[in-house]
Amino acid sequence: MIAKCLCILMFLLIYSPKIAGVYDSLAFFSFVIVLLALITNSYKSLGVLPIKRITIYIILFFTIALYVTLLRSVRGITDTYQTLRFLRCVINTAGVGALVALYVKNYESHASEKILRDIWLCIVFHGALIVLMFLIPPVNEFVVFHIRRIEPTGWQYQSMIQGSRISGLTSSWDATSGIQVLGIVLMPAFIEKNNIFLKALVVLISLFSMALSGATGFVVLAFHSTVILLLWVNKNKEKKRSAVLKSNIGRTKKLTFSQIKKSFVSIMGITVIVTFFVVIKILPNFTERVENTSIARTANMFLSNTGYEIQYNNRTNTTAESTVRTIINMYFIPNSVDNFIYGKGGSGRRRDEYYIPADNGIVLNLHNLGFIMTIIMYIIVLQELFVAFKYRISMPKVAFTTGIIVLTIIMIDAKVQYLMARNALSIMLLAVFAMWQGIREVKINNAKI
Structure with missing residues (x-):
């Protein structure tokens, strides 16, 4: 019975919004x-490796929470955001660890792949909710008024209630756009059958949800598609050369099904993106329907010309503008050695104490937490990428999926603070703990040989 509810529990843990804008459903x-x-x-089912990893993250977050609390008292800062943020991370990590234990209890050696598959399903389902909120205004109104309860005075209210920019159950448009990319990129690992209709449906849901929430996802998608395609082409060339050398009649080895899937999905994703923007460009009725939404803003960033200018929030968006703004304005270091090393301890969002004119996680964490805590936090996360790369041969699906998830979240964090956000942390830690459970299974199997 519990096994059938685990995916639902995962969705609730990942996308648990603040009910009525106040009550933290994540803690519940x-x-x-x-x-x-x-x-x-269920905890007895977990191996030593995932338990150690869970413990490391809990200690990390609790240490940072204690550090910023002491730092605030020294600096005279009243903003409690960072303390509450990392205490929430402690609770979040405990919840994720318990959920992984439940998966291992119910699925045993298949738990890692099941966890990663359900992460992908949750992301696709959330993308479908975003699309429904756009197509059916009452659904959007229900989420805005009855679940999230956005205040009419809030800066996001008008865009959300009008459906011009939709982030579903999350609070960050750009981050949501970026994370929805995983619906496409992770698809090769989880759709085993050659079901073109299902693949096309997932791609379309993911693309529309990305466009409705922002443009960040398309940058992430372009990066992932390029890397996967280049890796596939290089691997295919190596296999062909190897097959020619080994074969007496000069026949090359056939491509594996996994390679075909990855190539097909990458090409299909690129094709659908092009088709999507062409449709926006040539169909006037569709253009009128979306001209005041984030879809139009995203399209304009890629298709801007003198004959078709889309105004969004009283400004014209271009790719060049976004690039220049990001590079010049968004990255800078604290103006004193003391602040650089130790940080200030607040959120950087209260003008009555101090304000940091940046959105990306690297700059905000550096100013608020200081270099020491920031570098420790990022090193621990980056280590997961190296571990995934190390085990890419012994458990390719788990390593590939975990690596892509962690890399995607780091890329989004470079644009908007996301690394320790509630849904990002849940997604990342679920994948990371699943990977460490998979490593345990690999070590057990190797010991039996």
Whole structure:
């Protein structure tokens, strides 16, 4: 019974919004999941490696919470954002660890792949919700008024209630656009059958949800598609050369099904993107329908010309503008050695104390937490990428999926603070803990040989 509900619990843990804008459902769902894990005695199913990793993250977040609390008292800062942020991370990590334990209890050696598959499903389902919120205004109104309860005075209210920019159950447009890319990029690992209709449906849902929330996702998608395609082409060339050398009749080895899938999905994704923007460009009715939405803003960034200018929030957007703004204005270091090393301890969003004119996680963390804590935090996360690369041969699906998820979140964090955001942290830690559980299985199997 519990096994059938795990994907639902995962969705609630990942996308748990603040109910009515006040009550933190993340803490509630984390508590419920931890309680279930204790009742079912699931923690005994976890291996030593994932338990150690869970412990490392809990200690990291609690240490940073304690550090910024002390730092605030020294600096005279009243902003409690960072303290609450990292205490929430502690609770979030406990909930994720308990959920992974439940998966291992119910799926045993298949738990890692099941966790990663359900992460992908949750992201696709959230993309479908975003599309529904755009197509059916009452759905959008229900989420805005009854679930998230955005205040009419809030800066996001008008865009959300009009459906001009939609982030679903999350609070960050750009980050949501970036994370929805995983619906496309991870598809080769989870759609085993040659179901073209299902693949096309997932791609379209992902693309529309990306465009409705922002343009960041298309940058991330372009990066991932290029890297995967280049890796596939290089690997294919090596296999052909190897096959020619080994074959007495000079026949080359056939491509593996996994390679075909990855190539097909990359090409299909690029094709659909081009088709998508061409449709926006040539169909006037469709253009009128979306001209005041984030879809139009995204399209204009790629298709801007003198004959078709889309105004969004009283300004014209171009790719060059975004690039220049990001490079010149968004990256800068603190203006004193003391602040650079130790940070200030606040959020950088309160003008009555101090304000940091940046959105990306690197700059905000550097100013708020200082160099020491920031570098420790990023090193621990980057280590997961190296571990995924190390085990790419022994558990390719788990390593590929985890690596892509961690890399995507780091890329989004370079644009908007996202690394320790509630849904990003849940997605990343679920994948990371699943990977470490998979490493445990690999070590057990190697010991039996």
